[in-house]
Amino acid sequence: MYRNIVVLTGAGISAESGIKTFRDQNGLWEQHHIEDVATPEGYARDIDLVERFYNNRWTQLHSGDVQVNAAHVALAELEQQFSGNLLLITQNVDDLHERAGSKRLLHMHGELSKGRCPKSLQTFALREPFGPDNCCTCCIPAIRLRPHIVWFGEMPYGMDRIHDALDNCDLFIAIGTSGTVYPAAGFVDSANHHGAQTVEVNLQQPDRHSQFQYHFTGKAGDIVPKLVADILAGKTIGSESVA
Incomplete structure (x- = not known):
């Protein structure tokens, strides 16, 4: 035993x-360059793009089609x-x-069904897609949650x-x-x-x-x-x- x-x-x-496994042989995730949607630098450049990318994944996961x-x-x-x-x-x-x-x-x-406060690192269950109104409750003023995902350049x-x-x-x-x-x-x-x-x-x-x-x-x-x-x-x- x-x-x-x-x-x-x-x-x-x-x-x-x-x-979906997302990443293909050309290093693209859903036709996006990985550095644009899976790095802290990409998030800093275009929060809306990164949120759309992960919201699509979040929606698929909670669609009822995935078992x-x-x-x-x-x-x-x-x-x-x-x-x-x-x-x-x-x-x-x-x-x-x-x-x-x-x-x-x-x-x-990390976990697709959670968001993380960039300041305190506290995590929150994500019951709706990311957006400017999806904020933490640990800071004053509240801070917009980022995906609770380990991106390239971050420690697992x-x-x-x-x-x-x-x-x-x-x-x-x-x-x-x-x-x-x-x-x-x-x-x-x-x-x-x-x-x-x-x-x-x-x-x-x-x-x-x-x-x-x-x-x-x-x-x-x-x-x-x-x-x-x-x-x-x-x-x-x-x-x-x-x-």
């Missing part, structure tokens, strides 16, 4: 629920039934893990907690992530260094330089429920595992 599990999820798991998939449900089941320690880290800014029931969850890149959240978990885990699973963007790309090296089994679930075949010990190619919604069932049955990946 594993005792300490760390799971990392990326855009691939949300894409199966209909969430959790079997991988989200399986990870919530793992949390509820696993007797050891588990930390679910997501690079995604949607709330699909929460909808599925996950609670031991860390959003390292919870890194101390993440590194502590990786240092002590005996199983690290990465699901639906490209593994090319740091610091998340270095998580597998840290887990390997501390003797954990490392597992990758992805639509694409692994790169020949991949540091993961085990690879499962296919949809997260097909593979993750089987992996979770094996883990809860006391099986280890790569031996008795039938995923």
Whole structure:
């Protein structure tokens, strides 16, 4: 039996629920240059553009068309039934893990359903799109909320907690992530260094330089429920595992 599990999820798991991945091969997000909509400098240049970009994402997330998939449900089941320690880290800014029931969850890149006061850094639930009237209640006068998103050039959240978990885990699973963007790309090296089994679930075949010990190619919604069932049955990946 594993005792300490760390799971990392990326855009691939949300894409199966209909969430757009946005970024294409040319470095554009919905035809916008990344530096215009995903940097503090871009926000300072054109607040309205950045707010429109994130409001479109917020609207899609709350449209009713986006639903959790079997991988989200399986990870919530793992949390509820696993007797050891588990930390679910997501690079995604949607709330699909929460909808599925996950609670031991860390959003390292922020959350689309929250706004943040630029001065106090306090966060607020975002029940309507961003705009000049969507302000904090912590300052006098109130300050316009910015997206609670980690932009390029900013530090992801919870890194101390993440590194502590990786240092002590005996199983690290990465699901639906490209593994090319740091610091998340270095998580597998840290887990390997501390003797954990490392597992990758992805639509694409692994790169020949991949540091993961085990690879499962296919949809997260097909593979993750089987992996979770094996883990809860006391099986280890790569031996008795039938995923």
